[in-house]
Amino acid sequence: GENVEQHPSTLSVQEGDSAVIKCTYSDSASNYFPWYKQELGKGPQLIIDIRSNVGEKKDQRIAVTLNKTAKHFSLHITETQPEDSAVYFCAASIYTPLVFGKGTRLSVIA
Amino acid sequence: GAVVSQHPSWVICKSGTSVKIECRSLDFQATTMFWYRQFPKQSLMLMATSNEGSKATYEQGVEKDKFLINHASLTLSTLTVTSAHPEDSSFYICSAKSEGPRELFFGEGSRLTVL
Numbered sequence: 381g382e383n384v385e386q387h388p389s390t391l392s393v394q395e396g397d398s399a400v401i402k403c404t405y406s407d408s409a410s411n412y413f414p415w416y417k418q419e420l421g422k423g424p425q426l427i428i429d430i431r432s433n434v435g436e437k438k439d440q441r442i443a444v445t446l447n448k449t450a451k452h453f454s455l456h457i458t459e460t461q462p463e464d465s466a467v468y469f470c471a472a473s474i475y476t477p478l479v480f481g482k483g484t485r486l487s488v489i490a
Numbered sequence: 491g492a493v494v495s496q497h498p499s500w501v502i503c504k505s506g507t508s509v510k511i512e513c514r515s516l517d518f519q520a521t522t523m524f525w526y527r528q529f530p531k532q533s534l535m536l537m538a539t540s541n542e543g544s545k546a547t548y549e550q551g552v553e554k555d556k557f558l559i560n561h562a563s564l565t566l567s568t569l570t571v572t573s574a575h576p577e578d579s580s581f582y583i584c585s586a587k588s589e590g591p592r593e594l595f596f597g598e599g600s601r602l603t604v605l
Contacts, residue, residue, distance in 0.1 A: 421599070421601070422598055422599060423496070423583050423596040423597050423599040424583070424596045425596070426594070426595070426596075429593070469534070476522065476524070476539075477524045477536050477539060480533045480534050481533065482532070482533045483532075483533050
């Protein structure tokens with residue numbers, strides 16, 4: 381089955397700097413890669429996703445890149461703000477359900 | 491976006507009792523819902539896949555007799571933790587699949603504490 385590795389497990393950045401979180405997946409047939417943001421005590425919220433027919437997708441300060449050959453995808457957050465502090469999960473799937481990475485705890489220091 | 495509601499958001503119960511958690515898709519029909527469990531500072535682990543009108547499919551290691559899942563309608567799935575024990579204390583999260591291309595929407599989660 382699919383296995384998703386996520387790095388780093390924790391990340392601290394200064395407000396205004398960029399943050400990058402990377403994930404690798406094992407099943408080359410996976411074709412859907414969403415990213416979720418989870419705040420303390422809440423359920424995950426979808427922030428951006430990408431499908432295998434696209435190499436990059438951007439939504440304001442958030443972007444995701446996908447390298448199918450290398451089987452890795454990354455989340456990029458620019459101009460970070462304190463409210464970006466949360467745990468971020470990547471996931472991969474061929475069909476549902478999703479297989480999640482272990483999460484990255486992002487702290488944005490004001 | 492689509493809304494998935496979970497109830498209760500938190501519950502405390504005594505060891506040996508049963509607890510029911512509801513998951514509702516508020517503005518769309520969900521033929522498939524998923525139940526996840528999340529321990530502190532860990533990732534979401536899939537427990538079972540719930541299909542409307544049929545038996546749930548459980549992941550390896552998840553006791554189907556302990557975690558009863560019912561998906562009686564296109565907008566409601568329930569998870570019942572039977573004879574709960576302290577080790578069942580966790581954050582339980584449901585998600586529902588909308589009609590769109592594989593997009594999943596998650597509920598706000600239900601925190602269970604078993605004393």
